[in-house]
Amino acid sequence: MSDLFSEGKASQPPQHLTSPIEINSHLRAIMQARDPLEIRFADRQQVFQSYIVAVDRDNNRIAFDELIPNDGERHLLSGETFSVVTHRDGVRIAWSHSQLALADTLDGAPCYWLSLPQDISYHQRRNAFRADTLPEQDLEVSISGSKLSEQISGRLLDISATGCKVHIKQANSPLQPGQLYESFSICLPSGTICLSAELRHLKTEEATQSIQAGFQFHQLSGAAQRTIERFVYQLQREARRSDDALF
Incomplete structure (x- = not known):
């Protein structure tokens, strides 16, 4: 039974996806499943949470929901660099942004537009049997x-x-x-x-x-x-x- 644990600690190397079609597909899947995003700003300890609420492939942009806690929104609007991590069916998906977010509304609710990432990390980990x-x-x-x-x-x-x-x-x-x-x-x-x-x-x-x-x-x-x-x-x-x- 110990093999169950030792095997779970092994990990495949992450892939770096740069194809716009692949990136768009993964982001849409995250949005449709309402997978939560973990957001960390550079040089800040606090972790914020949000969701993808729109993927606009025609205009190469993505919209985030309001951040929790909401004081993270001022960091977005000031253009602080931040990283995003989420998990999709056992896969760790991560990317980063270094730009000013554009505050807007979508279906009557606040949102924040950013450019679509040009590179995402796709990390299929061999976790212990869940x-x-x-x-x-x-x-x-x-x-x-x-x-x-x-x-x-x-x-x-x-x-x-x-x-x-x-x-x-x-x-x-x-x-x-x-x-x-x-x-x-x-x-x-x-x-x-x-x-x-x-x-x-x-x-x-x-x-x-x-x-x-x-x-x-x-x-x-x-x-x-x-x-x-x-x-x-x-x-x-x-x-x-x-x-x-x-x-």
């Missing part, structure tokens, strides 16, 4: 830390050697991408594991007024790692059994 939890399992996740006034609870949706996805019913959660939460506990069938985790992205489910939060594990002890490894292996085995039953 296992979906079973429908009948109700595995609670508790999140707390110095940046939270009260504990937040959620349900584990999937888990791997490096992180997990959590469903949280609070649509207006105070969680912030890029923030490290020192107390992060997961109730697995074999017991509760406690560690710290960084919030990498948030995705709002408007239909259910809830959110899905993706976390990356930090300070994972050997015991916690083995517990996760056994659980992931168990889920992987169950998934294979279900696939075999279909044929």
Whole structure:
């Protein structure tokens, strides 16, 4: 079972895409899936979040939604260099901008236009097997830390050697991408594991007024790692059994 973890740490080198057709295709897929963007301005520690709301291939431009927190918008309008990272089906997609953003409105909501990137990094990583939890399992996740006034609870949706996805019913959660939460506990069938985790992205489910939060594990002890490894292996085995039953 240790191979499950060692294999997950291997990584393929990133590809640098320069074809306008490829870049346009990936950006449109990100927009249509409402994948959150992590935005970091040069020489600033804070991480901001936004979404792509338009890809205008005819005019070689892209529109971002308002930034969260919104004080990042003045950095956009002053032309500060920033990098963008998002994740699409296990692929890390990144690019950068060094230009003044143009404030505008789109369908009555504020937006910010920028030129289409001429180069994006496409990084297909061989993560450890990411296992979906079973429908009948109700595995609670508790999140707390110095940046939270009260504990937040959620349900584990999937888990791997490096992180997990959590469903949280609070649509207006105070969680912030890029923030490290020192107390992060997961109730697995074999017991509760406690560690710290960084919030990498948030995705709002408007239909259910809830959110899905993706976390990356930090300070994972050997015991916690083995517990996760056994659980992931168990889920992987169950998934294979279900696939075999279909044929």
